[in-house]
Amino acid sequence: MIHSKRPLASIESSPMPEPSCRSVAIIGLGLLGGSVAFAIRRRWPSVRLTACARSPETREFALDRSIVDEVFETPAAAAEGCDLAVIATPVNRIASLAQALAGQFPELTLTDVGSTKGGLVRELAGTASAKQFVPAHPIAGSEKSGAEHARADLFDDKPIVITPSGEELPQHITAATEFWRATGGRIVTMPAEQHDATLALTSHLPHLLSSLAARQITREMLALVGNGWLDTTRVAAGDADLWTAIVSENRDAILSAIEQSRSDLDTLQTIVHQGDDAALRTWLDTAKQIRQSAQT
Incomplete structure (x- = not known):
């Protein structure tokens, strides 16, 4: 002591x-x-x-x-x-x-x-x-x-x-x-289960998606990254052991969040593939409104 x-x-x-x-x-x-x-x-x-x-x-x-x-x-x-x-x-x-x-x-x-x-x-x-x-x-x-x-x-x-x-x-x-x-x-x-389901979407999945975005970049590409990439991948710099434990403890809720994101990603892929600019604008605007409504 x-x-x-x-x-x-x-x-x-x-x-x-x-x-x-x-x-x-x-x-x-x-x-x-x-x-x-x-x-x-x-x-x-x-x-x-x-x-x-x-x-x-x-x-x-x-x-x-x-x-x-x-x-x-x-x-x-x-x-x-x-x-x-x-x-x-x-x-x-x-x-x-x-x-x-x-x-x-x-x-x-x-x-x-x-x-x-x-x-x-x-x-x-x-x-x-x-x-x-x-x-x-x-x-x-x-x-x-x-x-x-x-x-x-x-x-x-x-x-x-x-x-x-x-x-x-x-x-x-x-x-x-x-x-x-x-x-x-x-x-x-x-309730604890409501907390875990919510945090899977608001914290745990975003961390994994941030890490996913970081993994797409080779070292040769780093000279060309801008603030958008840096902002998106900021939390990917978190402690790997800490986040491994979090995912292990909240596995089911995170898997559900991944499936929800997979469905939305499929929708986005269809919109881009079909060249549906009106649908893309709506998709992006919805995200923009949600982000602007968030507390900072």
Whole structure:
């Protein structure tokens, strides 16, 4: 365990109401975990922050940047004495960590940042941890990974989706909701399966299509790419291990989204093959209107 060298002074914001939790553990200090810490520092400066990070370099960096007050090598050490813990690891590790932490700390409120929810809810169903664990997904991020890219404003006015299983005790729902609101996000509640089907179309398939577009280009062509290609393929620069885990966890919904896209691509192919410019204009205009209606 290492102690922070100095208090954080670089992030300022208007104060929030006094938090009900006094100490928060963050299990995993990547982009999202680090950003959670910075956001809570900004809104709840009195809350003690601990973290677990596997890499010695990450632990040193977290303290040099005053992301947390203390950092540990194990999740249990980080969560000791805390009121709430955020699991900010790849999605395929969340369930086992939730069960382990719930077994050691039966009063601890648990939540996460994972972008898939159905499998997680099913895996924890009927276990003691389901009473403590409040599944959450902050819809914010970047193609960049690592605590060095963490930002205090990452969640500002972004949706924070909570997908209750129905087994959670009320006090844990209240604590997790208050916590996520303090990061600056907007709370949205929906069933886990609805979340996964929606994210397959709004996030997971777009990432795969971005990667598909990137794969079409040879190195010799890179000298000729413009901003359109760079914008379209930006998320293809994301962490491959992270996205492999996401696809594995949300496989069925993503396959359904792929089939939906295949049908639309077939329609586009027919339009282009037939030289139907009027239909193409309508097809493109529909996409344009949807994109312009999106929140930025």
